[in-house]
Amino acid sequence: MTFWRQAVEIARVDLVVERRAGETFRIVLPFSIVALMVFPLALDLQLGIVSTVGIGVFWALGILFGMQVALRQSASDTPERRDLHVLSGVDPAARFTGRALSGGVLMTAYLGLMLVAMAVLFDPELPGGGWPVLLVSTVLVAVGLTELGTLAGEVTTGLRSRTPLASLIVAPLALPLVIGASQSVEAVERDTSILPWILLLIASDLALAVAGVALAKPLEEATQ
Amino acid sequence: MTRVRVLMSLAALAVAVGLWFALTAPPDALQGEYARLLGIHPPAMWLAFLAFGVTALGSIMWLVGKRDRWDRLASASAEIGVIFTAIGLFTGMVWGQAVWGTPWDWQDPRLMSTAVMFFVYLAYMALRNAIDDPTVRARRSAILGAIAVVQVPLVYFSVNLFRTLHQTQSIRPDGSTMPDEMLTAMLVNLVAFTILYIALLAARLDVARVEAEAHPHTALAGDAVHPPRLNEVEDV
Numbered sequence: 027m028t029f030w031r032q033a034v035e036i037a038r039v040d041l042v043v044e045r046r047a048g049e050t051f052r053i054v055l056p057f058s059i060v061a062l063m064v065f066p067l068a069l070d071l072q073l074g075i076v077s078t079v080g081i082g083v084f085w086a087l088g089i090l091f092g093m094q095v096a097l098r099q100s101a102s103d104t105p106e107r108r109d110l111h112v113l114s115g116v117d118p119a120a121r122f123t124g125r126a127l128s129g130g131v132l133m134t135a136y137l138g139l140m141l142v143a144m145a146v147l148f149d150p151e152l153p154g155g156g157w158p159v160l161l162v163s164t165v166l167v168a169v170g171l172t173e174l175g176t177l178a179g180e181v182t183t184g185l186r187s188r189t190p191l192a193s194l195i196v197a198p199l200a201l202p203l204v205i206g207a208s209q210s211v212e213a214v215e216r217d218t219s220i221l222p223w224i225l226l227l228i229a230s231d232l233a234l235a236v237a238g239v240a241l242a243k244p245l246e247e248a249t250q
Numbered sequence: 251m252t253r254v255r256v257l258m259s260l261a262a263l264a265v266a267v268g269l270w271f272a273l274t275a276p277p278d279a280l281q282g283e284y285a286r287l288l289g290i291h292p293p294a295m296w297l298a299f300l301a302f303g304v305t306a307l308g309s310i311m312w313l314v315g316k317r318d319r320w321d322r323l324a325s326a327s328a329e330i331g332v333i334f335t336a337i338g339l340f341t342g343m344v345w346g347q348a349v350w351g352t353p354w355d356w357q358d359p360r361l362m363s364t365a366v367m368f369f370v371y372l373a374y375m376a377l378r379n380a381i382d383d384p385t386v387r388a389r390r391s392a393i394l395g396a397i398a399v400v401q402v403p404l405v406y407f408s409v410n411l412f413r414t415l416h417q418t419q420s421i422r423p424d425g426s427t428m429p430d431e432m433l434t435a436m437l438v439n440l441v442a443f444t445i446l447y448i449a450l451l452a453a454r455l456d457v458a459r460v461e462a463e464a465h466p467h468t469a470l471a472g473d474a475v476h477p478p479r480l481n482e483v484e485d486v
Binding site: 177181182185186187191194195197198199201233237241244245247 | 367392
């Protein structure tokens with residue numbers, strides 16, 4: 027089986043498991059939307075402020091709850107499943123790539139739905155051309171966040187404090203993604219070039235992909 | 251132990267000399283006495299960069315050779331780095347309040363990236379604390395230690411990439427932007443802090459070695475208890 031065939035097969039199985047578990051869309055997404063709804067109430071329903079800070083709230087909640095998507099239980103292998111991968115000769119890099127692919131699909135869909143919910147609830151102020159940039163940034167953030175989550179999830183596999191520990195690892199390292207995403211939309215508002223911020227997002231995604239593939243073998247050994 | 255005592259004595263002497271240089275340098279025309287923080291703030295951050303670089307080196311060497319001493323080096327160096335990053339952040343905030351009028355500027359990339367680096371290495375230490383098995387701990391923390399070091403060049407070059415409140419480097423290839431007395435005080439303190447780092451690292455490595463020998467792997471209460479498995483029930 028080729029590298030890409032292995033990666034696609036891992037991704038397919040992950041998505042099937044997630045469809046059955048429903049962790050992302052039946053638990054994390056509703057919880058995130060409730061959090062979006064709590065925010066205007068915390069601001070005493072001052073809708074002008076809510077509209078102004080809407081995009082920022084989307085990024086903050088999207089990143090924080092997105093970690094739950096990246097670290098979902100359905101993406102953590104049991105020891106038996108890990109052993110099966112090793113004995114079947116699955117390439118560790120293909121396993122990382124497959125996991126990142128399935129996570130990327132879920133994360134993009136999750137952030138996309140959060141974006142729709144935010145647009146409906148907050149009616150954010152966006153200049154002309156802001157929405158396409160926001161969409162592109164959302165996809166790039168989804169990819170980076172998934173890669174980070176996959177790495178942190180592997181490093182903390184099987185630990186009692188897996189979820190808070192992995193979140194502590196992901197949150198500070200996700201800051202370049204938050205900065206790139208928020209500044210690209212700001213750049214549209216200021217009528218300056220968005221290119222440096224989009225390049226920052228692409229560079230972060232590529233760096234994480236390279237780190238994940240390069241460290242896939244020691245990561246696999248670390249979880250055994 | 252004698253080696254550590256000698257190193258600690260050397261470090262105490264070097265830090266005392268460094269403080270003397272920092273306290274006897276003339277005050278700055280604009281910043282006044284606050285400029286003396288030059289003797290603590292840049293050396294503390296330099297030491298943090300050095301410590302995290304050594305952590306990355308130890309991590310990579312562990313991944314290559316799987317020798318325990320590399321893991322101990324990485325861990326000990328990260329602990330020292332975190333403490334000195336905290337000192338660097340605190341002294342930077344005190345200096346910022348005096349010079350900029352605010353201890354924290356959200357738009358300053360140097361402050362933000364340093365805080366991020368601090369939390370990344372706190373996560374590194376939390377990861378180590380969460381794992382009981384020494385080999386698993388070494389392997390997983392080596393991976394994080396090798397990745398986390400990308401923060402160091404990001405923090406260092408952040409002032410060149412984004413110009414806001416924090417000044418750029420004072421020592422450049424074409425010379426220094428500081429008066430000679432201040433430059434001397436800072437360089438002496440850089441050397442003193444480096445000796446202090448070596449002494450602290452040697453002491454921490456000794457403690458880590460003793461800990462590893464005394465408690466190779468301490469099982470926690472409840473570790474031996476496992477939930478019943480289906481095949482075990484069927485066997486009965």
